[in-house]
Amino acid sequence: MIGRRGRRRPPIVALALGAVAVALIAIPLVGLLQRAAWGSLVDDLTDPASTEALRLSLTTSLAATGVALVLGLPLAWLLARTDLPGRAVVRALVLLPMVLPPVVGGVALLSAFSLRSPLGGWLHDVFGLQLTFSTAGVVLAETFVALPFFVITVEAALRQADERYEQVAATLGARPATIFRRVTLPAIAPAVGAGAVLAWARALGEFGATVTFAGNIAGRTRTLPLAVYLALESDPDAAIALSLVLLAVSFVVLVALRDRWLGRS
Amino acid sequence: MARTCKVLSPLVVLALALGACGSSSDEGTTTTGADGSASRSLVTCRASGEITVAAAASLTEAFTTIGDQMEAACEDAAITFTFDSSGKLSEQILSGAPVDVFASADEGNAEKVADEAVGAPEPFARNQLVIVTKPGNPEGIASLADLADLADAGVVALCAEDAPCGRFAGQALEAASVDIDEGRVTRGQNAKATLTAVTEGDAVAGIVYVTDARAAGDGVEAVAIPEDQNVIATYPVVAIDGPGDDDLADAFVAYLQTDAAQQVLADAGFLAPT
Structure with a gap:
């Protein structure tokens, strides 16, 4: 074994292929930056169609993150700390949307919740609730794709956290809810934050499931990625300006999570 | 044999329309199989190679059928389709997408790609x-x-x-x-x-x-929709200076005007071009 100090010069082949890998990701981003109409950027972003999409994207992605937080936290805890039967199956199921093509998720949502499906029809008849073509439908689609990112992040943190603190708290007479709030949660807080940011970024970028399930209605379901796709022919400058917003958000997310991913080198 | 004739008719029409296909004495004339039946190679379409056809989404069914007919007629021809809105496709062609034929659902988008086009757009359906x-x-x-x-x-x-x-x-x-x-x-x-x-x-x-x-x-x-409110869309087709086989691209454009192709389009509900 060669220790850290004994590092050799990297082989030229590895360097070359590594450089190609970096170029593969960097070139399109540079292309986006150089094609941007910087002069009209502010006008493009303050255009009513753009602000509407920005506002809608912000509200739906935050709502989806909120749902992921409320539902994902207990689920992550159940998966990490209990011996419920079928945990492996549940975990696989919950992680499925991470690897499922989003458009398939959209078709699945449509099959389950369209007005002609039993469940969708029942929701509509009993509660007057229609998820297709609605902002709630956008939140549902975004939650569907974003939830796994939150659950997997928090579950991993729970597994790594030292359970003995919780056991000590229990022997001192703390109730389970208190233990969770005062001991468990502070220990995994960074992971909860990171999971929420990841889920939010994923929700913000959601396209396939949204357009398939919730359609493309201005002000109601036309989120940023849909607006980018729609504007690409009619107003390429606006499409690129909106793309820059999404790129900037991604960059900010990366910076926020730098300790987790970029290491401390 | 009615069935054989039905298969052959588009090929014959193709041959007549294009001049790219013809029967020659040394190849492709009627050959007799072991069982004595006439084989299908009455005519041979000489256009071969590969082309990509970008077509309006509304042409999906008709062009898929027409593509099958051409592939059957022209040996070693491979036709790939990309279907989307004509606006999206013209944008892609202007960005250098590898396309050899463009069939648009309107005249505006066909004119938009004039710089990349070979020849003028020709209406083939409405x-x-x-x-x-x-x-x-x-x-x-x-x-x-x-x-x-x-x-x-x-x-x-x-x-x-x-x-x-x-x-x-x-x-x-x-x-x-x-x-x-x-x-x-x-x-x-x-x-x-x-x-x-x-x-x-x-x-x-x-x-x-x-x-x-x-x-x-x-x-x-x-x-x-009543006629006075309805809109008639004219579909033009134009060959594009793409990476595929030029002859096959021209053959495809010409084939759209044949009776066989027009029949497929009419079956799909298109009106004949004026």
Whole structure:
């Protein structure tokens, strides 16, 4: 074994292929930056169609993150700390949307919740609730794709956290809810934050499931990625300006999570 | 043998129309198989190679059939299709997409790619708009005006404003003096996506081409739009200076004018070009 100090010069082949890998990701981003109409950027972003999409994207992605937080936290805890039967199956199921093509998720949502499906029809008849073509439908689609990112992040943190603190708290007479709030949660807080940011970024970028399930209605379901796709022919400058917003958000997310991913080198 | 003749007729028409195909004495003339039956190679189409055809989404069914016919007629020809809104496709062609033939649902997008084109666009079909509803037309939609006045905040599916079908739908609605609240309109990126919002999704109705409604079969009910409000779309085709085989691209463009191809288009619901 060669220790850290004994590092050799990297082989030229590895360097070359590594450089190609970096170029593969960097070139399109540079292309986006150089094609941007910087002069009209502010006008493009303050255009009513753009602000509407920005506002809608912000509200739906935050709502989806909120749902992921409320539902994902207990689920992550159940998966990490209990011996419920079928945990492996549940975990696989919950992680499925991470690897499922989003458009398939959209078709699945449509099959389950369209007005002609039993469940969708029942929701509509009993509660007057229609998820297709609605902002709630956008939140549902975004939650569907974003939830796994939150659950997997928090579950991993729970597994790594030292359970003995919780056991000590229990022997001192703390109730389970208190233990969770005062001991468990502070220990995994960074992971909860990171999971929420990841889920939010994923929700913000959601396209396939949204357009398939919730359609493309201005002000109601036309989120940023849909607006980018729609504007690409009619107003390429606006499409690129909106793309820059999404790129900037991604960059900010990366910076926020730098300790987790970029290491401390 | 009626069956053999049916298979051969497009090939013969192709041969006559193109001059690219011909019967020669040393190859491709009627050969007799071991069982004594005439084999299919009465004519041989000399165009071979590969081409990519970019076509308006509304041409999906008709062009797939026409592509099969050409591949059967021209040995070693491989035709790949990419179907989307003509606006999206013209944008892609201008960005250098590897396309050899472009069939647009409007004349504007065919003219837009003039710099990349070989020759002038040639009309090969026409199409009209129609209202589609759920099977059985549960909302009782009878006219364009009814689309602005749907119960229960029903959603109407229209094409994106920059897709020809979206622009034409806008013109038709304007001709009928109908104004649908944009907050109740879902925009499909092309004609097929718009149709899907009605067949698979919960859009109450949509405006698509007559051909799309026919392709959807029982999935929708078509409600005609009166002639004075309707829009006739003219579909031009043009060869593009692409990476594929030039002769095969020309052959495809010419083939669209043959009786065989026109029959396929007519079966799909297209009108003949003027």
